[in-house]
Amino acid sequence: MSSLAATLSDSVVITKRNLIKVKRVPDLIVFATLSPIMFVLLFRYVFGGAIGGLPPGVSYAEFLLPGIFAQTIVLGSTTTGASIAEDLQKGLIDRFRSLPMARSAVLVGRTVADLGLNAISIVVMGLTGLVVGWRINSSVGEAVTGFLVLLLFAYAVSWLMALVGLLVRTPEVVNNASFIVIFPLTFVANTFVPLESFPSVLRTFAEWNPVSAVVQAARDLFGNTSPLAPVPDAWSLQHPVLYTLIWVVLILAVFVPLSVRGYGRAAGR
Amino acid sequence: MYAKEKTGGELSVGGPSVRGMTNAIVVERLVKRFGATTALDGVDLTVAEGSVLGLLGPNGAGKTTVVRVLATLLVADGGRVEVAGLDVGRHADQVRAAIGLTGQYAAVDEYLTGFENLEMVGRLYRLGKRESRKRAGELLERFDLIDAANRPAKTYSGGMRRRLDIAASLINRPRVLFLDEPTTGLDPRSRLAMWEFIAELADGGTTILLTTQYLEEADRLADRMVVIDRGRVIARGTSDELKAQVGGQRLEFTVTDAAVLPRMVERLRPLGVDDPVVDEQARRLSLPVSGGAEVLAEALRLLDGDTSRIFDVGLRRPDLDDVFLALTGRAAEEVASDDDTTAEPAMTGGAR
Numbered sequence A: 001m002s003s004l005a006a007t008l009s010d011s012v013v014i015t016k017r018n019l020i021k022v023k024r025v026p027d028l029i030v031f032a033t034l035s036p037i038m039f040v041l042l043f044r045y046v047f048g049g050a051i052g053g054l055p056p057g058v059s060y061a062e063f064l065l066p067g068i069f070a071q072t073i074v075l076g077s078t079t080t081g082a083s084i085a086e087d088l089q090k091g092l093i094d095r096f097r098s099l100p101m102a103r104s105a106v107l108v109g110r111t112v113a114d115l116g117l118n119a120i121s122i123v124v125m126g127l128t129g130l131v132v133g134w135r136i137n138s139s140v141g142e143a144v145t146g147f148l149v150l151l152l153f154a155y156a157v158s159w160l161m162a163l164v165g166l167l168v169r170t171p172e173v174v175n176n177a178s179f180i181v182i183f184p185l186t187f188v189a190n191t192f193v194p195l196e197s198f199p200s201v202l203r204t205f206a207e208w209n210p211v212s213a214v215v216q217a218a219r220d221l222f223g224n225t226s227p228l229a230p231v232p233d234a235w236s237l238q239h240p241v242l243y244t245l246i247w248v249v250l251i252l253a254v255f256v257p258l259s260v261r262g263y264g265r266a267a268g269r
Numbered sequence B: 001m002y003a004k005e006k007t008g009g010e011l012s013v014g015g016p017s018v019r020g021m022t023n024a025i026v027v028e029r030l031v032k033r034f035g036a037t038t039a040l041d042g043v044d045l046t047v048a049e050g051s052v053l054g055l056l057g058p059n060g061a062g063k064t065t066v067v068r069v070l071a072t073l074l075v076a077d078g079g080r081v082e083v084a085g086l087d088v089g090r091h092a093d094q095v096r097a098a099i100g101l102t103g104q105y106a107a108v109d110e111y112l113t114g115f116e117n118l119e120m121v122g123r124l125y126r127l128g129k130r131e132s133r134k135r136a137g138e139l140l141e142r143f144d145l146i147d148a149a150n151r152p153a154k155t156y157s158g159g160m161r162r163r164l165d166i167a168a169s170l171i172n173r174p175r176v177l178f179l180d181e182p183t184t185g186l187d188p189r190s191r192l193a194m195w196e197f198i199a200e201l202a203d204g205g206t207t208i209l210l211t212t213q214y215l216e217e218a219d220r221l222a223d224r225m226v227v228i229d230r231g232r233v234i235a236r237g238t239s240d241e242l243k244a245q246v247g248g249q250r251l252e253f254t255v256t257d258a259a260v261l262p263r264m265v266e267r268l269r270p271l272g273v274d275d276p277v278v279d280e281q282a283r284r285l286s287l288p289v290s291g292g293a294e295v296l297a298e299a300l301r302l303l304d305g306d307t308s309r310i311f312d313v314g315l316r317r318p319d320l321d322d323v324f325l326a327l328t329g330r331a332a333e334e335v336a337s338d339d340d341t342t343a344e345p346a347m348t349g350g351a352r
């Protein structure tokens, strides 16, 4: 077997193993679908009226859904870190490291399985969105690209979380640590409110925040923008797909090698 | 070809040389530190191809650390380590393909069934789907897990997990097998079954390095033993050699009234080859002697029928527990007097 084929085959074995866990612990899938539904309903109906800043005539459901997609799947990526930490704690990483398998396979298998979970939650959110008034106003090709950009960004974040899991080693701590980072990133952005409502320093941060670009890319690709609510002039938001892809490449280029190296040195217990 | 008699500061016992045979494991001057803790401080050992080495030592001695370095999980800070003729630092992947590891704590995936666990490990050893499934079935059968094969390992008892873990390390028919306390947590019947199985593997030519807290286990399974304490080898040899090192046989009397002990000591002293040891608390007298049953008869003759207070009498050979206590006790004293500033090494993170 060539080394690439071997790496792929090992990664498939690990992905399968991770998906079996999803099958055996139905709670995982229930929460992966229930919490997005809850987010959609909560923001649409509880905050929907209160969150201002949108000019009259702009559908809040259409504005909101891409933001919820982004926030939910970025949060979904944090499970990568917690799962890796759990495997470390239970000694499974030791077992894997004693096998003649590809070094990257455990991390590839983990991030790919989490990508699958994220894909499920995005489908559930989309369907819920359609029920509460969200619409896709673009071509099928654009819509598919929109979902792909969202998932790709989440996939990159998974690799960052993998390193966090390897370094922090305790699933609960990984969760808490990642919320501290993920919440500001997803809230100081155009996720739920237009950027005009931000004070100026936060506004600059929000304009260049990759999460804003992901959200803007999704809005553009789903046709959820409105001439009544113009997009800020920042380059990042004028070219959101390109800017998002730059971030994806950057995150992967830094965190794939760091995580694989961290895995090679990780010691359970 | 790698065989080399090492002489460290330890009490070395000659013993049958492995010269001329291939060693499956060679460890020379192995050093491993964790921050300020020196877990291994120049360990030397060799294991001849097809033999079983028992690695003994008290808690925190460094047994698990040796195993983890050999199994490529830890990188040594110094020394040379070869497994199956390969340097573990430079050829880690080839070493991994040749070994099986059962760590001190069972490493099984709780959400996978027993069968799925074994199949997964087989696939990761790159055995292919068909062969992995076949081996999984065979090993589940061998380890008496067939009935539980399709249940998630979460539902397994501690002993079942342990057996599944060992089965996983055998999927690949490894040439060299590391077993870190393989029978800890097993009930006596499972332990006996495991001993039989390990002996079978050894007969089949697998080289085994086994750590254990049960000296009886080492006595039964290991061809040779290495005793480590605080990261250093303090003794090595066969079971008989180690026992001989601690001392020969002793005559032991337990009496019902400690008051009779001094008189008995007086009468029996001529038989002893060394000073008698009296334990008033246990009402016991222990006298190093040489010779067989005739010594016992002679002793009773010397006591001249004054035996009404004797509760128990016997001729004892030291067992490995005596060896262990004598060796590690002595080592502890030496270290304490050598260096008063060295406190008990802290148990950080090693155990849970």
Ligand SMILES: Nc1ncnc2c1ncn2[C@@H]1O[C@H](COP(=O)(O)OP(=O)(O)OP(=O)(O)O)[C@@H](O)[C@H]1O
Pocket: A267, A269, B034, B035, B037, B038, B039, B057, B058, B059, B060, B061, B062, B063, B064, B065, B066, B104, B345, B346, B347, B348, B349, B350, B351
């Ligand atoms: N990852 C680690 N970080 C820091 N110290 C460690 C680590 N692993 C082991 N040690 C230390 O190294 C020493 C040897 O530990 P090791 O686990 O090898 O002992 P052991 O002989 O296997 O003990 P036991 O019989 O309790 O399993 C101990 O002092 C331990 O605290």
Ligand SMILES: [Mg+2]
Pocket: B063, B064, B065, B104, B180
């Ligand atoms: Mg140990």
